[in-house]
Amino acid sequence: SQELEQSPQSLIVQEGKNLTINCTSSKTLYGLYWYKQKYGEGLIFLMMLQKGGEEKSHEKITAKLDEKKQQSSLHITASQPSHAGIYLCGAGVNGGSYIPTFGRGTSLIVHP
Amino acid sequence: DTAVSQTPKYLVTQMGNDKSIKCEQNLGHDTMYWYKQDSKKFLKIMFSYNNKELIINETVPNRFSPKSPDKAHLNLHINSLELGDSAVYFCASSQEGLAGGTTQYFGPGTRLTVL
Numbered sequence: 190s191q192e193l194e195q196s197p198q199s200l201i202v203q204e205g206k207n208l209t210i211n212c213t214s215s216k217t218l219y220g221l222y223w224y225k226q227k228y229g230e231g232l233i234f235l236m237m238l239q240k241g242g243e244e245k246s247h248e249k250i251t252a253k254l255d256e257k258k259q260q261s262s263l264h265i266t267a268s269q270p271s272h273a274g275i276y277l278c279g280a281g282v283n284g285g286s287y288i289p290t291f292g293r294g295t296s297l298i299v300h301p
Numbered sequence: 302d303t304a305v306s307q308t309p310k311y312l313v314t315q316m317g318n319d320k321s322i323k324c325e326q327n328l329g330h331d332t333m334y335w336y337k338q339d340s341k342k343f344l345k346i347m348f349s350y351n352n353k354e355l356i357i358n359e360t361v362p363n364r365f366s367p368k369s370p371d372k373a374h375l376n377l378h379i380n381s382l383e384l385g386d387s388a389v390y391f392c393a394s395s396q397e398g399l400a401g402g403t404t405q406y407f408g409p410g411t412r413l414t415v416l
Contacts (some may be wrong), residue, residue, distance in 0.1 A: 222405075231305075231391060231407040232344075275342060279405075288357060289334070289405070291344040 195292035212278030222279040305408040324392030333375035
């Protein structure tokens with residue numbers, strides 16, 4: 190089954206700093222999703238990447254899927270306290286059926 | 302209006318009891334899911350239904366039984382609750398199956414604590 194490794198596991202940054210979260214797959218990714226989970230709440234969809242080399246942005250968050258489609262990075266520019274939460278990448282291919290799989294998440298704290 | 306809603310938000314119960322969690326989506330989506338998020342925040346798919354038909358059943362104990370009375374509802378019934386069932390359970394929905402590149406919308410979660 191698809192394995193998704195996220196790094197780092199946790200991140201503490203000062204407000205205004207840039208940061209990057211990585212998601213690496215053991216297999217080729219067919220559709221990679223990024224979600225944000227605020228502490229104690231459900232997941233909020235951020236972006237979906239499907240094509241190798243694809244890059245998408247939403248406000249100060251940019252996500253990219255590498256050409257070989259086995260790694261994605263999420264970059265936050267000039268972080269703010271509102272960016273705090275858990276970021277999860279999700280994907281999934283398992284033989285002929287699609288089994289959604291998630292990384293273990295990266296916990297982000299942004300100090301004002 | 303809430304797109305994907307779950308009830309209850311919190312559930313505290315004794316070992317051995319039977320409990321249900323309800324999920325409803327008002328997005329007109331065809332596919333619904335149940336996920337379990339453990340204490341280490343690991344999110345794992347349990348079930349998926351498409352138009353009331355079970356399409357994913359990921360090595361979940363028989364004590365867990367999903368029921369979809371219509372495509373807007375997917376309830377989760379758990380028999381003989383065990384301590385290890387304590388987790389946050391998330392319901393989600395999507396317009397079509399995820400292989401088509403569609404987006405999932407998640408409910409707020411139900412925190413289940415088994416004593």
